[in-house]
Amino acid sequence: MLKSFIVNNIRELEQLEQKLYESMDKTLSQISSEITSNYSQTLFSKMKFGGIGFDPLNSMRELNIIEQINQSFTYLASFYALEVLFTEFPELAPFKLNLGTAPGSDIESECGELSAEVFASVTPTNNQKLKKDIDKVLATEARLKFVFFICPNFELGRQPQLERDNVVVWALRGANKL
Incomplete structure (x- = not known):
């Protein structure tokens, strides 16, 4: 569906x-x-x-x-990511939210300026999820590229130590603090 x-x-x-x-x-x-x-x-x-x-x-x-x-936590991560985007980039709204197997980036600005992938996992490196999502967002034409995630033991906010190739990586509400 x-x-x-x-x-x-x-x-x-x-x-x-x-x-x-x-x-x-x-x-x-x-x-x-x-x-x-x-x-x-x-x-x-x-x-x-x-x-x-x-x-x-x-x-x-x-x-x-x-x-x-599995779906609930991925969806929650997408919702929390949208909260960040509405706060940080309100001028790019509305946003298209692609949940589950819907094609496209998980979150896209309607104007095409922003693309984001989102996941919830035990660790960002589990199944190379972070690497794969960075690669996926790099393949888009968007000017602003993000990967958002929910994982235990990460403080809310930007994670520069995990970033590469100008893709912003952002930890959402910690899994242990929902």
Whole structure:
């Protein structure tokens, strides 16, 4: 399911974030009821293969919890990155947000001046994610190029020690401080 959105302002961003939290809350309720009525093997099977979890932006669409967790944190990272961009570069709004497998950079300014990749991971070097995202954003024609990430043990803000080729690397709210 392709998910691309034009986000014009912080208010629209907050609405997307609210949908994500609604899905998380619904999944938590599901786990609470399942945990008392199932054996561990049944519960874990439902978590892996379906029966527990929802699409992060559509709490009516079932999704296994493993995918929900992965998508939720990537989406949150994108939302936090947009907060930074709306604050630092409001003149470049609106922004196009490409979630999941939607084509294009994860975040693009509609005017074409900015391109950003976004991820959530245990470390920025896990599966060479940072390197791959820098390479991906370098392949764009945008004047301003960013990689944003959520990882534990990073302070919010720019990470010059991880930057190369004029791509700005920015740590978002730490995974342990969400």
